[in-house]
Amino acid sequence: MAKRESTFINMVLTLFVVTFVAAAALGFVYDLTKDAIEAAKMKAQSEAIEKVLPEYDELGESFKIALSASEDSIEVFPAYSGDKLVGLAVKTFTNKGFSGFISVMAGIDNSGNLFGYEVLEHAETPGLGSKMNDWFRNTGKPAQNVIGKNPQSHRFEVTKDGGDIDAITASTITSRAFLDALTRAFEAYNNTNQQLETKKTSL
Amino acid sequence: MNQWKNFSKGFIKENPVFVLLLGMCPTLGVTSSAINGLGMGLATTFVLLMSNIVVSLIKSQIPDKVRIPSFIVIIAAFVTVVQLVMQAYVPELYKSLGLFIPLIVVNCIVLGRAEAFASKNNLVTAAVDGLGIGLGFTFALVLLGGIRELLGSGKLFDIIIYSENYVTLLFVLAPGAFIVLGYLIAIINRIKKD
Numbered sequence: 437m438a439k440r441e442s443t444f445i446n447m448v449l450t451l452f453v454v455t456f457v458a459a460a461a462l463g464f465v466y467d468l469t470k471d472a473i474e475a476a477k478m479k480a481q482s483e484a485i486e487k488v489l490p491e492y493d494e495l496g497e498s499f500k501i502a503l504s505a506s507e508d509s510i511e512v513f514p515a516y517s518g519d520k521l522v523g524l525a526v527k528t529f530t531n532k533g534f535s536g537f538i539s540v541m542a543g544i545d546n547s548g549n550l551f552g553y554e555v556l557e558h559a560e561t562p563g564l565g566s567k568m569n570d571w572f573r574n575t576g577k578p579a580q581n582v583i584g585k586n587p588q589s590h591r592f593e594v595t596k597d598g599g600d601i602d603a604i605t606a607s608t609i610t611s612r613a614f615l616d617a618l619t620r621a622f623e624a625y626n627n628t629n630q631q632l633e634t635k636k637t638s639l
Numbered sequence: 640m641n642q643w644k645n646f647s648k649g650f651i652k653e654n655p656v657f658v659l660l661l662g663m664c665p666t667l668g669v670t671s672s673a674i675n676g677l678g679m680g681l682a683t684t685f686v687l688l689m690s691n692i693v694v695s696l697i698k699s700q701i702p703d704k705v706r707i708p709s710f711i712v713i714i715a716a717f718v719t720v721v722q723l724v725m726q727a728y729v730p731e732l733y734k735s736l737g738l739f740i741p742l743i744v745v746n747c748i749v750l751g752r753a754e755a756f757a758s759k760n761n762l763v764t765a766a767v768d769g770l771g772i773g774l775g776f777t778f779a780l781v782l783l784g785g786i787r788e789l790l791g792s793g794k795l796f797d798i799i800i801y802s803e804n805y806v807t808l809l810f811v812l813a814p815g816a817f818i819v820l821g822y823l824i825a826i827i828n829r830i831k832k833d
Binding site: 439440441442443446447450451454455458461462465466469472473476477480557559561564606 | 701705716724727728738
């Protein structure tokens with residue numbers, strides 16, 4: 437078959453058809469995968485919530501709170517056992533990571549201590565900053581462990597900055613960012629905890 | 640052309656990474672572990688295969704002056720398909736490759752094959768070429784990723800081989816990628832000479 441000439445009308449038509457077909461195909465695939473993507477995201481999120489909180493019966497309605505006008509709001513998931521609030525899972529974040537954004541699910545029990553955490557998203561250096569998901573829960577090394585602590589009992593900053601938490605070896609920036617995310621989670625916790633308990637009892 | 644030769648050229652003789660030195664950005668960026676290399680390689684292989692097939696099918700319908708934009712649209716469409724499918728069915732892998740999947744669009748291997756090969760050959764030859772080059776790319780990434788993972792974190796495909804206390808961290812960082820790549824290129828050049 438002879439090659440089509442590069443006349444104006446041919447070029448416009450070709451580009452139109454190519455982009456049209458591509459767009460239609462993408463729309464079709466998007467529709468096909470939309471539910472699965474949503475489900476995968478929800479699953480990752482609910483698994484993380486289960487890991488970071490004490491045992492609970494049901495999750496209350498999640499809500500968002502804004503800590504300051506300039507930042508994105510933070511999503512908070514209250515967990516109840518019967519009528520009692522057992523803890524809050526806070527989907528917190530920081531933009532101070534070595535590669536920017538880090539998202540962490542932090543679980544705070546009803547006595548205000550960190551019960552667990554799970555790093556959801558990060559782009560830190562493999563072998564260095566990426567160790568944060570294990571490093572800060574090492575109960576064998578109390579100086580680097582954050583589980584069971586809170587910002588009143590310990591300063592959530594790396595020891596180099598005068599805090600009480602040992603930073604990951606050779607990853608001080610990631611460690612600072614991680615603790616920044618946790619501090620933000622506690623801020624959110626303090627802002628919501630009281631109003632939440634009254635909300636539940638008034639129901 | 641002999642189809643087997645056409646297929647196997649991607650592994651050593653015309654390996655996109657070691658010989659053609661194309662697509663260096665994903666090569667150096669994602670190969671901090673063997674599994675990342677494998678995922679990236681297979682995603683690229685799929686895009687290469689599909690875009691080669693489509694370009695070969697419609698080559699006579701595309702006017703010369705708009706062939707590059709048309710190819711790019713076709714490639715971008717397949718990359719987006721890969722991205723959506725990975726996000727839906729292998730979210731773990733998607734999380735670790737994340738940023739590099741959209742970058743397949745600008746991977747010169749894909750456009751290079753479409754322009755230099757698929758637009759001049761028939762459907763079967765183009766498909767075999769796409770598959771061969773894609774798997775050659777995968778082979779290179781897995782090799783590079785495997786060596787870096789083994790030296791840099793003491794693991795291979797996430798299985799611990801030796802203690803983390805003896806690893807050379809340099810190899811999972813960016814300079815390690817260049818060092819390993821340099822040695823691999825030298826070795827491949829030696830093999831090619833025989």
